[in-house]
Amino acid sequence: MLFFNLAEPILNAVTPQWVAFSHRCGLKHVPLREGATLWLGWTGLTWLAFVGSLLFVEVGERSDLSLVEGLLGGGLIGLVQWQMLRFSLAEASSFCWNQSYRWMVATVLGWGTLTLFHIGALGWMAPDTQNLFFRSLLGVLYGGYVGAGLGIAQWLAIRQQVVSAWRWVPLSSGIWAVAIAFGWLIGGCLRAVSHLFISEVVGLMVAWGVIAALSGIGIVGLFYQPSNR
Amino acid sequence: MRLLFSLFRRLIFRWHQATQQQIALVALGMFLCGLVLLSSGGPTREPTVEQHPSDTYLSDNPLAEIHESEIRGVWITNVASSVMFAPWGIPRAVHQLAEMNFNTVYPVVWNRGHSFYHSATLRRLTGDAIAPIMALTHPNEDPLEEMARVGHKHNLRVIPWFEYGFMVPLNSKLAQQHPDWLTCQHDGSYELYESNLTGNRQQQPTVLRQLINRMLGSGAPKTLGWLNPLHPEVQSLVSAMVNEVVSQYDIEGIQFDDHFSLPAAFGYDPFTVGLYQAEHDGQRPPDNPDDADWIRWRADKFSNFVGNLHEQVKVTCPTCLFSVSPNPAKFAYRFHLQDWLTWVANDWVDELVVQVYRDDLDRFEGELAKETLQATMDRIPVSIGILTGTWRRPIPFDQIRQQVISSRDHHFSGVSFFYWDTLWSYFTPESPQKRRQNFRDLLAEESI
Numbered sequence: 001m002l003f004f005n006l007a008e009p010i011l012n013a014v015t016p017q018w019v020a021f022s023h024r025c026g027l028k029h030v031p032l033r034e035g036a037t038l039w040l041g042w043t044g045l046t047w048l049a050f051v052g053s054l055l056f057v058e059v060g061e062r063s064d065l066s067l068v069e070g071l072l073g074g075g076l077i078g079l080v081q082w083q084m085l086r087f088s089l090a091e092a093s094s095f096c097w098n099q100s101y102r103w104m105v106a107t108v109l110g111w112g113t114l115t116l117f118h119i120g121a122l123g124w125m126a127p128d129t130q131n132l133f134f135r136s137l138l139g140v141l142y143g144g145y146v147g148a149g150l151g152i153a154q155w156l157a158i159r160q161q162v163v164s165a166w167r168w169v170p171l172s173s174g175i176w177a178v179a180i181a182f183g184w185l186i187g188g189c190l191r192a193v194s195h196l197f198i199s200e201v202v203g204l205m206v207a208w209g210v211i212a213a214l215s216g217i218g219i220v221g222l223f224y225q226p227s228n229r
Numbered sequence: 230m231r232l233l234f235s236l237f238r239r240l241i242f243r244w245h246q247a248t249q250q251q252i253a254l255v256a257l258g259m260f261l262c263g264l265v266l267l268s269s270g271g272p273t274r275e276p277t278v279e280q281h282p283s284d285t286y287l288s289d290n291p292l293a294e295i296h297e298s299e300i301r302g303v304w305i306t307n308v309a310s311s312v313m314f315a316p317w318g319i320p321r322a323v324h325q326l327a328e329m330n331f332n333t334v335y336p337v338v339w340n341r342g343h344s345f346y347h348s349a350t351l352r353r354l355t356g357d358a359i360a361p362i363m364a365l366t367h368p369n370e371d372p373l374e375e376m377a378r379v380g381h382k383h384n385l386r387v388i389p390w391f392e393y394g395f396m397v398p399l400n401s402k403l404a405q406q407h408p409d410w411l412t413c414q415h416d417g418s419y420e421l422y423e424s425n426l427t428g429n430r431q432q433q434p435t436v437l438r439q440l441i442n443r444m445l446g447s448g449a450p451k452t453l454g455w456l457n458p459l460h461p462e463v464q465s466l467v468s469a470m471v472n473e474v475v476s477q478y479d480i481e482g483i484q485f486d487d488h489f490s491l492p493a494a495f496g497y498d499p500f501t502v503g504l505y506q507a508e509h510d511g512q513r514p515p516d517n518p519d520d521a522d523w524i525r526w527r528a529d530k531f532s533n534f535v536g537n538l539h540e541q542v543k544v545t546c547p548t549c550l551f552s553v554s555p556n557p558a559k560f561a562y563r564f565h566l567q568d569w570l571t572w573v574a575n576d577w578v579d580e581l582v583v584q585v586y587r588d589d590l591d592r593f594e595g596e597l598a599k600e601t602l603q604a605t606m607d608r609i610p611v612s613i614g615i616l617t618g619t620w621r622r623p624i625p626f627d628q629i630r631q632q633v634i635s636s637r638d639h640h641f642s643g644v645s646f647f648y649w650d651t652l653w654s655y656f657t658p659e660s661p662q663k664r665r666q667n668f669r670d671l672l673a674e675e676s677i
Contacts, residue, residue: 059655060662126660195623198655 074111183207
């Protein structure tokens with residue numbers, strides 16, 4: 001695990017300061033080292049999985065993508081996130097590792113269902129308008145919608161092990177809304193300058209970076225809440 | 230029935246006992262299978278076409294009917310392109326082209342001093358039988374052989390394209406081992422500038438521009454030179470390579486483009502000067518490279534070689550086409566010393582694909598309406614080469630559509646697009662799927 005190796009010395013250095021700071025401020029105990037490791041791994045691997053998915057999923061405009069592409073792309077994301085949960089949460093959470101595969105199944109089924117209904121595979125799609133305002137608006141609407149759909153599927157996978165797991169649904173929806181709107185905005189600006197469709201791919205890479213980072217924070221928050229231990 | 234039920238129960242039982250690692254392996258395996266299937270453009274369906282090269286163009290072959298309908302071709306190059314280097318690139322590209330109703334491919338076989346097929350001639354000269362990276366990515370099958378096999382499976386004509394013609398990087402093995410084969414300008418410079426090919430001598434690229442060009446040029450060589458097309462040993466090299474291609478591969482012809490020429494600024498090397506002096510009572514060539522008689526003399530010498538090469542191709546492979554893809558006649562003669570009107574008049578050209586890379590539709594149509602082009606159409610099939618874009622110069626599909634329609638309105642034999650990677654990819658203004666749909670509609674049989 002490259003990210004573990006990279007993160008470990010940094011985390012070892014900052015953990016004592018963070019724990020002391022938490023005590024001074026009266027915050028709840030948070031296992032910073034494990035949490036940050038999970039966040040780093042989750043963020044890095046989710047983003048790399050998206051980049052890897054571009055080898056076999058062709059980014060297109062709305063309704064261009066097939067069910068198979070949605071399943072493959074979503075499946076790859078779900079696969080790496082499952083592995084991340086397996087390694088990180090084996091001892092830290094009641095979400096024990098032999099239940100974590102449900103996350104992958106939920107993610108694949110979530111993407112598949114969304115694609116089947118011509119809503120999904122949004123993570124590999126660009127809007128068919130060049131107007132930046134409409135891009136942002138559509139990003140918020142579609143991102144929020146897809147985030148909620150995925151959130152519901154993933155909530156079904158974790159609801160028995162994680163306290164107040166329902167919070168994942170609005171959290172996922174908000175993350176996707178912000179990230180997709182931001183990514184589409186970046187993609188639109190780049191495309192206006194370069195006149196090349198590759199700009200949309202760059203925009204989606206930015207979007208997936210935001211999704212990975214924010215959802216990583218959400219996952220850490222959900223799985224490391226004290227009542228879960 | 231009971232046995233089946235028992236097997237099913239056992240399978241379910243084992244599934245419950247399966248470990249997470251096993252599930253992970255199965256999931257990973259499914260992804261890899263999907264990856265392979267999608268990347269290769271689906272499983273192969275037909276056996277290999279096994280024919281002698283000279284049998285390919287017989288009347289019972291559907292390829293022979295292509296000249297009766299519209300020619301829909303595309304150039305496949307290795308510059309700024311991955312199609313020749315990815316192991317799955319050729320089948321994927323050809324499969325997509327066939328789906329979009331293309332019927333001709335011009336795959337690169339000669340570029341930057343390297344061949345893209347196994348050449349005994351180049352191995353003897355440079356030590357490399359094929360471009361080194363191609364040897365790595367195609368360890369089992371010669372890329373040209375693969376192109377011909379897969380192309381014919383999809384009823385596409387395969388016409389290998391000697392893209393670089395006489396142009397070579399000055400740091401290539403060929404140029405370094407045979408500096409006497411290079412031709413030079415009046416000031417003794419061997420280096421070729423873009424302006425030598427475009428005719429605008431005032432615009433030399435700035436250092437910054439050169440840097441940007443190199444960054445966007447997919448590792449393009451820093452400095453290019455020009456092999457002397459009038460030198461007998463250079464002519465032997467080209468003849469040998471052409472002979473290898475037409476005699477060893479199941480192809481429909483060969484093609485040369487505007488690099489199969491001599492830029493007007495060149496021709497001041499000792500060999501050419503000596504040849505000129507021998508025929509002009511010891512008089513040196515004019516200092517002005519644009520001198521009309523000097524241009525005529527070099528163009529005629531070059532035309533003689535074209536005639537000999539055409540004859541050689543026809544002796545080796547009577548059914549192979551000698552295809553040429555130059556610029557419009559006046560420009561080609563004036564700046565590249567390609568007198569292709571004479572070549573056509575002498576029946577040395579079987580198929581002409583004129584590069585008309587103009588953004589402005591009026592200028593494009595003006596080229597198509599020229600009398601020389603119309604007269605050539607009476608003798609041989611003439612197609613129009615249309616630029617679909619480069620990484621630095623993306624072209625919207627509307628422009629491409631207008632130019633194809635205009636070519637059809639002028640009753641040309643077809644169109645060819647430069648180049649594969651800008652037909653539909655991320656490096657186009659529209660999404661790849663939208664471009665594919667547009668090409669499918671544009672090239673649909675009904676529209677012809």
